[in-house]
Amino acid sequence: MTHTYQLTGMTCSSCEEKVKNALELVDSINHVSVSKENNTATITMSKHIALHNLQNALDSKYQISVIAHNESIEQTTSWFETYKPIVLIFFYISLVTVLIQLTNHHFNFMQAMQHFMAGFFLVFSFFKMLNLKGFAESYMMYDVVARKIPAWGYVYAFIELGLGISYLLNFSPVFTNAVTFIVMSISIIGVLQSVLNKKKIQCACLGAVFNLPMSTVTIIEDGLMILMSLIMLISLS
Known part of the structure; x- marks a missing residue:
């Protein structure tokens, strides 16, 4: 601009x-x-x-x-332009989730969360797979595990893919949600450290395809998955 x-x-x-x-x-x-x-x-x-x-x-x-x-208008526009990929992804996943629920006799909140999480992990793992090496290198810049074990970045992308498929097939809900809660809780530690320390690094949530800055948006993404998995675990207990 x-x-x-x-x-x-x-x-x-x-x-x-x-x-x-x-x-x-x-x-x-x-x-x-x-x-x-x-x-x-x-x-x-x-x-x-x-x-x-x-x-x-x-x-x-x-x-x-x-x-x-106008400074305020430009700032809003700039934010949207920066995070447009994530905004559109969340919109499409939410739209599909709601449309599925419209085919039911009543809105099933737990099933909606399950489908949303399936879409989230499948889409986000897809972008990571487009450049797996690029994602792993970016992820290593801030993730607490990947910094010590570089191979974790590669494994993480496949874990997301596996979680997406598991949610889609409703495979062992307790196990799937437990893995999600643990993996995302570990992941958010590095994100919080980077944001709080105001480090200007690339967020690897969409792999190396989009140059997205690390910010509170990344915290919200991870936090949402942690919250959803925790709610589903509690409902299953």
């Missing part, structure tokens, strides 16, 4: 160069063009950058402000 900002305080060509160099050091900024005559800075960025972050990168004599774009 490219935006043009109003930039005041520049008095010479050296100011232009100083501002340009300062802004180019900000993460996710790909290109900067500065004009002293027009008092503008045109910035190309790979993801949304808040205005205050741009201001903090500059000397106090320079003031940057928006011209014709």
